[in-house]
Amino acid sequence: MSKWKYTKGLHDLGNGCWGYLVPDGSWGWSNAGIIADGEANLLVDTLFDLACTKDMLDDMKANVPGADNIGILVNTHADGDHTFGNQLVKGARIIGTEGTVADFDRFDPKMLDEVNRNPAKFGKAGEFMAECFKPFDFSGITLTPPTETFKDKMTIMVGDKRVELIEVGPAHSLGDALIYVPEDKVLYTGDILFSAGTPIAWYGPVVRWINVCNMVLDMDVEVIVAGHGPISTKDDVRKMRDYLMDVTEMARPLYEQGVDFLDAAYKIDLGDYKDWTDAERVIVTIQTLYDDFEAADERPVHIPIPYFEMMKNMRDHMGKPRVHDEWCTAHDH
Numbered sequence: 001m002s003k004w005k006y007t008k009g010l011h012d013l014g015n016g017c018w019g020y021l022v023p024d025g026s027w028g029w030s031n032a033g034i035i036a037d038g039e040a041n042l043l044v045d046t047l048f049d050l051a052c053t054k055d056m057l058d059d060m061k062a063n064v065p066g067a068d069n070i071g072i073l074v075n076t077h078a079d080g081d082h083t084f085g086n087q088l089v090k091g092a093r094i095i096g097t098e099g100t101v102a103d104f105d106r107f108d109p110k111m112l113d114e115v116n117r118n119p120a121k122f123g124k125a126g127e128f129m130a131e132c133f134k135p136f137d138f139s140g141i142t143l144t145p146p147t148e149t150f151k152d153k154m155t156i157m158v159g160d161k162r163v164e165l166i167e168v169g170p171a172h173s174l175g176d177a178l179i180y181v182p183e184d185k186v187l188y189t190g191d192i193l194f195s196a197g198t199p200i201a202w203y204g205p206v207v208r209w210i211n212v213c214n215m216v217l218d219m220d221v222e223v224i225v226a227g228h229g230p231i232s233t234k235d236d237v238r239k240m241r242d243y244l245m246d247v248t249e250m251a252r253p254l255y256e257q258g259v260d261f262l263d264a265a266y267k268i269d270l271g272d273y274k275d276w277t278d279a280e281r282v283i284v285t286i287q288t289l290y291d292d293f294e295a296a297d298e299r300p301v302h303i304p305i306p307y308f309e310m311m312k313n314m315r316d317h318m319g320k321p322r323v324h325d326e327w328c329t330a331h332d333h
């Protein structure tokens, strides 16, 4: 049992490291954090809308010395649930990988705002997205990408505390990065770790993500702030790695038999994994795996299929029989 409860808000991990958790960890309900030493600080990610991010910054101001002035913001990756609040951290250096900057406009807040206002216009994808994202308010968001990028590794001093930024993408997204505080054995993973929920491989290669998990298991780390879910440990990394390995093993023979990826997602028996939150994400991960299998190690960076198609596919996959409507019929053999 973790000594930190899975409750909304700031959780003191000790020595100036905090995690900020937002249950239940499903679509859009992401975590962030702050690392502080003296008056210096580094914010790990922002949240999915301005109101959520403002709440978080207020909580930090009230509890973390010096947090009324955020010096550095690092985005672990580009997804909106980790970046849409960036504009509220005025005057901070904003740092991310080059992949994060390149991936930044994949999620357009104006489009999400329109979907929330008029889901019917976007068909099943709109229906699913509105179910997931209705609690959020995407109005007034201006995409605010990192202005400083790094490759491979970057070391930052936060006061006297050494913080390492480690590029590990593409894996979950195009530009994933880990944020590591060696002296405190604390790691912020962004969406490299979904704890107690189903991971989703927008980009892959999935094998690269599995290797990142193995790298984390070899690191000197005791406490992990996941991108989604409770404060975690290496046990949670192991569980999620095993999911990615098992899904890979189940998808490979179906790929070899020429089964199309949508059908493969229905044929796979997820066993206990089907009880994980957001099990429908398997459909996106399998589509990414199919591209991995196609090109083996030499594949260029995977280009995700259009977002609305993915959302529609996942809507169809949520414990219901696949609906053979126009899109599916057009793509079936």
Ligand SMILES: [Zn+2]
Binding pocket: 030, 079, 081, 082, 191, 227, 228
């Ligand atoms: Zn996320």
